[in-house]
Amino acid sequence: MGTQRILSGMRPTGKLHLGHYTGALESWVEQQNLLDEKGARVYDTCFLIADYHNLTTSLDTSEIYSHTLDMLIDWLAAGIDPEKSPLFRQSQVKEHAELFLLFAMLITSSRLERNPTLKEQVRDLNMESLTYGHLGYPVLQSADILLYRANVVPVGEDQIPHVEITREIARKFNNHYPHPVNGEVFAEPAPKITKFSRLVGLDGKAKMSKSLGNTILLADGPDEIQKKMRTAVTDTQKLRKNDPGRPEVCTVYSYHSKFSSPEQLSALGSDCRAGSLGCVDCKTLCATNISQELAPLLERRRYYETRMDLVKNILFDGEIKAKLIASQTMQEVRAAMKLGELAPIHYHGQTEC
Ligand code: SF4
Numbered sequence: 001m002g003t004q005r006i007l008s009g010m011r012p013t014g015k016l017h018l019g020h021y022t023g024a025l026e027s028w029v030e031q032q033n034l035l036d037e038k039g040a041r042v043y044d045t046c047f048l049i050a051d052y053h054n055l056t057t058s059l060d061t062s063e064i065y066s067h068t069l070d071m072l073i074d075w076l077a078a079g080i081d082p083e084k085s086p087l088f089r090q091s092q093v094k095e096h097a098e099l100f101l102l103f104a105m106l107i108t109s110s111r112l113e114r115n116p117t118l119k120e121q122v123r124d125l126n127m128e129s130l131t132y133g134h135l136g137y138p139v140l141q142s143a144d145i146l147l148y149r150a151n152v153v154p155v156g157e158d159q160i161p162h163v164e165i166t167r168e169i170a171r172k173f174n175n176h177y178p179h180p181v182n183g184e185v186f187a188e189p190a191p192k193i194t195k196f197s198r199l200v201g202l203d204g205k206a207k208m209s210k211s212l213g214n215t216i217l218l219a220d221g222p223d224e225i226q227k228k229m230r231t232a233v234t235d236t237q238k239l240r241k242n243d244p245g246r247p248e249v250c251t252v253y254s255y256h257s258k259f260s261s262p263e264q265l266s267a268l269g270s271d272c273r274a275g276s277l278g279c280v281d282c283k284t285l286c287a288t289n290i291s292q293e294l295a296p297l298l299e300r301r302r303y304y305e306t307r308m309d310l311v312k313n314i315l316f317d318g319e320i321k322a323k324l325i326a327s328q329t330m331q332e333v334r335a336a337m338k339l340g341e342l343a344p345i346h347y348h349g350q351t352e353c
Pocket of ligand 1: 235238247253278279280282283
């Protein structure tokens with residue numbers, strides 16, 4: 001077990017794309033496998049399938065199970081090891097909902113309305129009004145983190161306000177309900193600013209997103225990747241093969257910077273600028289390099305796809321482990337709050353309802 005616990009999660013949106021890989025999965029695997037100088041794990045990692053969070057922006061749950069399994073397979077294919085990291089659904093550990101309710105009493109609605117991340121989301125999704133659950137999304141996230149006593153939260157700059165809310169809730173809880181022995185039930189988690197490598201979509205306009213149809217999926221084979229890469233937006237001023245190009249504005253070059261070697265990248269940049277490289281050849285090489293990087297994932301995906309019972313058992317086992325941690329935390333929470341204390345009950349004779 002690592003000395004620090006990290007909880008990370010994703011909403012179950014089905015098959016994942018390259019943006020998920022560079023933006024999260026790669027660092028999850030790195031954190032999971034990181035060892036100190038004595039060979040011990042640095043982090044104890046837990047990975048959450050945030051299915052309740054899905055409901056903040058969509059009430060449609062018809063495909064939530066198939067999307068969960070698809071995402072889970074991608075996690076496993078990327079190298080998440082269920083022996084090291086429990087993988088579990090939020091909805092199957094009831095303590096998430098219980099702790100969310102208790103935490104909801106510790107924060108004001110005006111504090112949540114000031115959350116800048118929420119304001120951006122409302123603007124980006126063109127939302128006219130918010131549900132009560134959506135407003136409380138950072139409170140649910142606080143419950144997710146503190147339920148597992150996660151003390152490190154890897155975040156991008158935009159997520160720092162959420163960690164601050166979690167810290168405030170932990171402080172307020174500890175002030176109101178001190179632990180009978182330790183003084184504090186919750187340690188305040190620390191944000192770990194992580195430079196997530198975000199990928200722009202094939203259209204070059206926005207980040208990769210399935211809803212925008214501009215993705216390369218982790219499940220795509222080499223032919224599909226070549227096909228999709230042909231649609232990628234390049235430097236619009238480079239019309240002919242021998243026109244000099246500007247790699248710095250090219251979507252394909254941004255992929256090269258992630259999936260090609262430094263030597264290749266440098267040569268591609270110079271050749272593009274000199275007009276000695278055509279976009280077709282450049283895209284073919286880019287697609288080949290991405291396929292090579294994804295080849296081991298594709299192989300592992302095929303392994304799990306043909307063993308769905310194993311995948312379901314992995315989820316089941318992860319949920320048992322998660323429930324154990326969650327129920328221990330909630331026992332301490334209830335004890336600190338003096339909820340559920342009972343005086344001994346003596347029954348005399350038969351009781352009737
Ligand atoms: S040659 Fe490559 S880097 Fe240059 S504009 Fe075309 S695709 Fe982009």
